[in-house]
Amino acid sequence: MDYFSGYISALIEQLSQLPGIGTKTAQRLAFHIVSQPEEKAKRLAGSILEARKNVRYCKECCTLTDAEICPICSNSRRDKQTIMVVETPRDLAAYEKTGKYEGVYHVLHGAISPMLGIGPDDIRLRELMKRLAGDVKEVIIATNSSLEGETTAMYISKLIKPTGIKVTRIASGVPVGGDLENIDEVTLLRALEGRTQL
Numbered sequence: 001m002d003y004f005s006g007y008i009s010a011l012i013e014q015l016s017q018l019p020g021i022g023t024k025t026a027q028r029l030a031f032h033i034v035s036q037p038e039e040k041a042k043r044l045a046g047s048i049l050e051a052r053k054n055v056r057y058c059k060e061c062c063t064l065t066d067a068e069i070c071p072i073c074s075n076s077r078r079d080k081q082t083i084m085v086v087e088t089p090r091d092l093a094a095y096e097k098t099g100k101y102e103g104v105y106h107v108l109h110g111a112i113s114p115m116l117g118i119g120p121d122d123i124r125l126r127e128l129m130k131r132l133a134g135d136v137k138e139v140i141i142a143t144n145s146s147l148e149g150e151t152t153a154m155y156i157s158k159l160i161k162p163t164g165i166k167v168t169r170i171a172s173g174v175p176v177g178g179d180l181e182n183i184d185e186v187t188l189l190r191a192l193e194g195r196t197q198l
Contacts, residue, residue, distance in 0.1 A: 012026045084142050087152075088110075100189055138167075
């Protein structure tokens with residue numbers, strides 16, 4: 001049974017399809033949006049459409065950006081010989097918040113999960129291997145401490161080891177089953193500093 005008008009119900013329905021947004025939060029957001037001045041709602045809608053139209057993958061690290069090369073890859077002060085492999089752009093952002101990592105990243109956009117039908121060809125591994133043809137000294141694997149993250153880390157390690165490039169894994173301190181985006185900067189920094197060779 002609908003308690004609200006068709007337009008509000010449709011907005012709640014759309015918002016509740018976003019990850020991490022349940023029905024109650026969707027209702028709160030919908031009521032907030034419709035109570036805003038029309039100009040604010042237009043700016044929100046415009047920002048969503050512009051982001052959808054203009055955001056793409058960085059040609060080097062595969063993170064999301066609105067330029068051909070993201071700000072991290074285009075920064076000449078970053079150490080291009082060290083690549084940290086992460087699952088999502090949110091994980092990249094989590095490490096950037098520490099302000100201590102000076103290398104570059106590679107974003108996989110997922111992890112290997114046979115249960116979900118996600119194989120090595122379904123994540124950005126081909127692009128990573130192409131990058132390793134350049135002058136790379138170390139690959140830091142910073143996938144989540146989940147079964148999928150560990151499987152992905154072992155698979156990447158086996159791919160890279162024959163190249164002679166040093167492969168390390170972030171240290172524990174990141175709880176098993178924890179997502180990097182939800183972990184505080186100090187824990188992330190300890191995990192980075194205590195990484196081990198695979």
